[in-house]
Amino acid sequence: METITHMLSLRVALIKPALALVASLMLLLIPAAATADPGDVQTAWRLLDYMAVDYGGAVANGAVTSASEYAEMTEFAAGVSTRLRALPATPERQSLIQRASQLQGVIARKGSAQQVAALAYGLAADLLKAYPVPLAPDKTPDISTAGAVFRQSCASCHGMTGNGHGPDAAKLDPPPIAFTDAERARQRSVFALYQVISQGIDGTAMQSFVDLSSDQRWALAFRSGSFASTDAQAVEGERLWKSDASLRARIPDLKTLVALTPAALAGSIGQVKADAVLAYLRRHPDQVMQQAPSPLAVARAKLAQSLAAFQRGDRRAAKELALSAYLDGFEPIEPTLSARDPNLMSRIEGAMGESRRCGEQHVSR
Ligand code: HEC
Numbered sequence: 001m002e003t004i005t006h007m008l009s010l011r012v013a014l015i016k017p018a019l020a021l022v023a024s025l026m027l028l029l030i031p032a033a034a035t036a037d038p039g040d041v042q043t044a045w046r047l048l049d050y051m052a053v054d055y056g057g058a059v060a061n062g063a064v065t066s067a068s069e070y071a072e073m074t075e076f077a078a079g080v081s082t083r084l085r086a087l088p089a090t091p092e093r094q095s096l097i098q099r100a101s102q103l104q105g106v107i108a109r110k111g112s113a114q115q116v117a118a119l120a121y122g123l124a125a126d127l128l129k130a131y132p133v134p135l136a137p138d139k140t141p142d143i144s145t146a147g148a149v150f151r152q153s154c155a156s157c158h159g160m161t162g163n164g165h166g167p168d169a170a171k172l173d174p175p176p177i178a179f180t181d182a183e184r185a186r187q188r189s190v191f192a193l194y195q196v197i198s199q200g201i202d203g204t205a206m207q208s209f210v211d212l213s214s215d216q217r218w219a220l221a222f223r224s225g226s227f228a229s230t231d232a233q234a235v236e237g238e239r240l241w242k243s244d245a246s247l248r249a250r251i252p253d254l255k256t257l258v259a260l261t262p263a264a265l266a267g268s269i270g271q272v273k274a275d276a277v278l279a280y281l282r283r284h285p286d287q288v289m290q291q292a293p294s295p296l297a298v299a300r301a302k303l304a305q306s307l308a309a310f311q312r313g314d315r316r317a318a319k320e321l322a323l324s325a326y327l328d329g330f331e332p333i334e335p336t337l338s339a340r341d342p343n344l345m346s347r348i349e350g351a352m353g354e355s356r357r358c359g360e361q362h363v364s365r
Pocket residue numbers: 008009012150153154155156157158168172174175176177188192193194196197201204205206207209220221224
């Protein structure tokens with residue numbers, strides 16, 4: 001199967017006339033991926049991303065510095081292995097499984113944070129290449145810093161205004177993408193941009209920016225996806241968004257927003273409106289989140305569902321729901337909570353870990 005990266009390089013060679021073709025090829029990839037449970041792929045990917053960032057808080061210089069964080073890293077690495085084994089067989093699966101057990105080994109030996117991050121990020125990227133499924137940020141990315149990061153790390157090639165004519169652009173083949181190209185931008189979802197920023201494109205000057213936090217990469221993806229629209233369009237988009245409840249129902253959460261291309265939205269509301277609404281929401285993704293339930297409400301609801309599943313004897317579901325309560329509900333507010341009340345934060349973290357293990361002990365399969 002062609003990987004997304006290969007498809008991107010292919011598109012570079014053929015440029016515009018082939019854009020539509022590649023867009024439809026990408027669509028073709030989706031049914032192939034649908035045979036994998038997208039939930040398994042997404043959860044494995046998020047666990048890996050989380051480990052890459054947080055392992056440094058569990059181990060330093062070969063010794064455990066936080067027993068609870070370390071228990072979590074061990075649990076999550078095992079969770080990745082289990083999920084990979086459950087995926088439908090592809091030529092890549094075996095090597096993914098091998099690398100997951102390598103990761104478990106490094107964590108068991110209390111290897112360095114750099115080792116874990118490199119393995120986890122590499123595995124996460126290749127997992128998505130083998131099983132492409134859409135992903136969404138855990139929380140609203142902080143767009144406010146993206147402009148500065150873009151100027152510092154991207155403008156040399158893509159240009160300050162995203163027009164593709166940065167000072168280093170002339171010597172590059174293929175040249176940097178012009179984010180201001182409206183036709184092209186209409187075909188791009190924020191998720192697709194995020195993937196390129198995270199993985200880079202083989203054989204081009206576009207390197208992977210996986211050293212940036214996933215929050216920063218999402219913010220940059222929103223920024224890159226905003227250059228083709230004007231502030232005036234965003235103002236019109238805000239008016240539409242605030243006055244039209246059916247529009248708000250159409251884009252209920254971040255996952256929908258990042259997967260949406262202006263071209264796809266145009267199919268239901270017309271190009272002019274679609275461009276305007278996405279001009280607004282890509283500048284203000286927090287607007288989408290304002291209508292979503294708060295993370296703590298998500299955590300409570302998932303824990304209640306987990307308990308209900310446990311009581312009816314479905315322990316696998318109970319465990320998955322307890323993990324989802326943690327990843328979807330608790331994790332997004334963890335940084336805020338640990339700043340305000342670190343003791344409470346570690347008590348909750350510990351208790352949620354216990355609730356997940358409670359399901360585990362009873363699962364003999
Ligand atoms: C050294 C030059 C260089 C730098 C620095 C660079 N890029 Fe790129 N970027 C490229 C090139 C070249 C391509 C086009 C590759 C191709 O045509 O496949 C590209 C493509 C992309 C794409 C794909 C766009 C699309 O529509 O497919 C995105 C997104 C992107 N870059 C974002 C960024 C971001 C964000 C940064 C900064 C964090 C950045 N780039 C820094 C050279 C660069």
